Amino acid sequence: MQKLIIYGPAKLMGEIEVEGAKNAVLPILTASILAENKVIITNVPDIADVKHTLEILKYLGCKVLFENNTVVVDSRSIKKFVIPPEYTKLMRSSILFMGALLSKFKKVELSNQTGGCEIGQRPIDLHILAFRHLGIDVSEYDSRIICKCEKIKSGEIFLPIPSVGATENIILASIFCDDKIVIKNAAKEPEIADLCHFLNKLGAKIKGAGTHIIKIEGVKKLKNEEVVHRVIPDRIVAGTYLCAVAACGEEVVLRGVFPRHLDSILHILKSAGCKIKESKNEIWIKKEGRLKGGQRITTHYYPGFPTDLQAPVCSAFVVADGVTIIKETIFENRFKHIPELIKMGADIHVEKDIAVINGVEKLRGCRVFARDLRGGAALFVAGLCAEGVTEVFEAEYIDRGYEKIEEKYSCLGAKIIREKGE
Ligand SMILES: CC(=O)N[C@H]1[C@@H](OP(=O)(O)OP(=O)(O)OC[C@H]2O[C@@H](n3ccc(=O)[nH]c3=O)[C@H](O)[C@@H]2O)O[C@H](CO)[C@@H](O)[C@@H]1O
Numbered sequence: 147m148q149k150l151i152i153y154g155p156a157k158l159m160g161e162i163e164v165e166g167a168k169n170a171v172l173p174i175l176t177a178s179i180l181a182e183n184k185v186i187i188t189n190v191p192d193i194a195d196v197k198h199t200l201e202i203l204k205y206l207g208c209k210v211l212f213e214n215n216t217v218v219v220d221s222r223s224i225k226k227f228v229i230p231p232e233y234t235k236l237m238r239s240s241i242l243f244m245g246a247l248l249s250k251f252k253k254v255e256l257s258n259q260t261g262g263c264e265i266g267q268r269p270i271d272l273h274i275l276a277f278r279h280l281g282i283d284v285s286e287y288d289s290r291i292i293c294k295c296e297k298i299k300s301g302e303i304f305l306p307i308p309s310v311g312a313t314e315n316i317i318l319a320s321i322f323c324d325d326k327i328v329i330k331n332a333a334k335e336p337e338i339a340d341l342c343h344f345l346n347k348l349g350a351k352i353k354g355a356g357t358h359i360i361k362i363e364g365v366k367k368l369k370n371e372e373v374v375h376r377v378i379p380d381r382i383v384a385g386t387y388l389c390a391v392a393a394c395g396e397e398v399v400l401r402g403v404f405p406r407h408l409d410s411i412l413h414i415l416k417s418a419g420c421k422i423k424e425s426k427n428e429i430w431i432k433k434e435g436r437l438k439g440g441q442r443i444t445t446h447y448y449p450g451f452p453t454d455l456q457a458p459v460c461s462a463f464v465v466a467d468g469v470t471i472i473k474e475t476i477f478e479n480r481f482k483h484i485p486e487l488i489k490m491g492a493d494i495h496v497e498k499d500i501a502v503i504n505g506v507e508k509l510r511g512c513r514v515f516a517r518d519l520r521g522g523a524a525l526f527v528a529g530l531c532a533e534g535v536t537e538v539f540e541a542e543y544i545d546r547g548y549e550k551i552e553e554k555y556s557c558l559g560a561k562i563i564r565e566k567g568e
């Protein structure tokens with residue numbers, strides 16, 4: 147078990163380059179099995195979920211190289227369309243191989259036991275309903291899902307919830323459809339636009355990505371040429387840096403970010419007293435004194451406040467002056483960081499999906515356990531601003547989505563070491 151030992155309180159100063167987005171690179175790597183030639187993907191974060199995806203690609207028969215944040219995938223040798231549970235269990239987004247393998251082979255078989263963090267029930271009913279609507283025969287036996295079809299039929303799909311994963315799976319399954327597929331109430335997250343941008347480079351015909359209506363015109367074949375694609379910056383990693391500066395104070399410049407992807411968190415932190423300036427690819431943040439409470443934060447689909455930043459922002463407002471209310475509307479079980487924050491001295495009351503935070507002057511370091519990725523990041527942020535030593539156990543959760551977190555925050559002046567835990 148990995149643990150991060152943080153010697154707080156830290157003042158964060160300096161400049162940092164934000165890594166590529168986990169939630170964009172995972173579907174893009176999955177989509178790379180469709181390419182007719184090599185793909186070169188740059189700005190790939192060196193995180194556990196990327197390594198797991200590469201393991202699946204290799205298992206399927208792809209040739210894969212990962213060096214210096216660049217992945218080269220050659221899927222011309224891909225042979226398999228069945229993914230065993232030991233691979234799907236590695237992470238949640240293994241479910242996206244359903245759509246990609248269906249496009250490739252018109253059949254796919256995988257375990258419905260996908261891994262990742264337990265933050266809610268996370269059913270895949272909308273993925274399956276949509277597949278059936280496209281003429282795909284979907285059956286489930288012994289926790290395995292088997293999908294097959296002769297062709298992908300045209301049509302319109304209305305998603306009752308703008309699910310990110312369902313939107314991506316439908317897109318991946320649709321690129322060779324017999325005419326046109328329209329997804330209504332599609333998810334608008336920037337990572338979906340990045341996936342579609344990549345697929346269009348490969349030769350797909352997708353319009354409307356980033357809006358609620360996505361139109362896919364089926365193509366017979368993709369282009370046989372090498373494609374290079376740079377993954378968009380990780381808005382959640384960037385948002386976590388912003389929360390850390392808001393919690394600890396001082397002055398940081400985030401480089402290589404898209405500020406427009408971060409509007410919701412920037413708005414909240416500005417209202418809470420942080421000084422922030424944005425330019426095309428940079429955000430400057432300065433925080434002096436205590437953050438102002440009094441904020442009402444409700445998670446929502448993009449461009450609303452992201453559920454993935456709910457835990458990190460919670461750690462920032464734990465030490466704010468005043469009461470802050472956070473409502474989690476996307477996942478049922480995403481407050482697992484709160485009992486750990488309370489151990490550190492936070493004053494938080496949870497009633498169903500609402501957390502009421504009475505800001506305290508300071509936190510004190512102690513032993514805490516990460517229970518999921520973003521909850522782990524929240525404990526890391528809390529450890530940075532706490533007095534004394536915080537040990538964050540089960541740091542493997544954090545490693546799913548943050549590249550070398552201790553090294554990056556050390557560059558900003560924090561004192562952190564990583565150790566094998568007990
Ligand atoms: C790899 C990736 O990109 N993960 C992100 C993706 O997860 P993921 O794609 O799993 O999230 P979804 O947008 O699908 O889930 C949103 C809500 O819809 C529900 N739902 C979803 C599908 C379905 O078939 N039925 C159903 O009821 C889920 O339980 C959840 O309550 O979007 C989430 C919401 O922004 C983020 O927290 C995750 O970081």
Ligand SMILES: C=C(OP(=O)(O)O)C(=O)O
Pocket residue numbers: 168169237238239262263265454519520547
């Ligand atoms: C919940 C997350 O990821 P995943 O959907 O991969 O579990 C996340 O990135 O916060």
